[in-house]
Amino acid sequence: MLPKMxxxxxxxxxxxxxxxxxxxYPMLADTNIxxxxxRNWAINLHNTLAEQGIYVADVAVNLMIATQAEAPEGVPFRxxxxxxxxxxNLHTDRTQAEHFISA
Numbered sequence: 001m002l003p004k005m006x007x008x009x010x011x012x013x014x015x016x017x018x019x020x021x022x023x024x025y026p027m028l029a030d031t032n033i034x035x036x037x038x039r040n041w042a043i044n045l046h047n048t049l050a051e052q053g054i055y056v057a058d059v060a061v062n063l064m065i066a067t068q069a070e071a072p073e074g075v076p077f078r079x080x081x082x083x084x085x086x087x088x089n090l091h092t093d094r095t096q097a098e099h100f101i102s103a
Contacts (some may be wrong), residue, residue: 002054009053012091015042019062022100035060039098046097055094059087062102076103 005011020028021035042058049056061083063076071077083101090099 005054006052011054012094013042013045013054013056014087014090015056015058017058017060019060019100019102021058021060023062043097055091057090057096058098059090060098060100062100
């Protein structure tokens with residue numbers, strides 16, 4: 001995808017990680033390492049490609065993606081359509097390199 005975006009001088013790449021990419025959880029240490037690396041890569045791409053018209057951002061989701069009916073009691077959640085709006089806003093605003101979704 002990137003070569004075609006570079007040729008067009010436009011495009012958007014949005015990456016998704018968990019909240020542990022920013023605030024690690026000991027029980028998910030191995031996954032957090034990979035997510036932190038992906039977050040770092042996305043931010044570096046953002047800084048490198050912005051001048052070429054390509055927008056890149058990382059979205060760290062630090063809650064359960066579910067509706068109120070689906071989420072267990074006491075578990076922080078956000079509905080998928082609400083989260084999708086965050087992605088859309090990132091794509092249209094094209095300013096921030098990362099976004100953190102939490103309760």
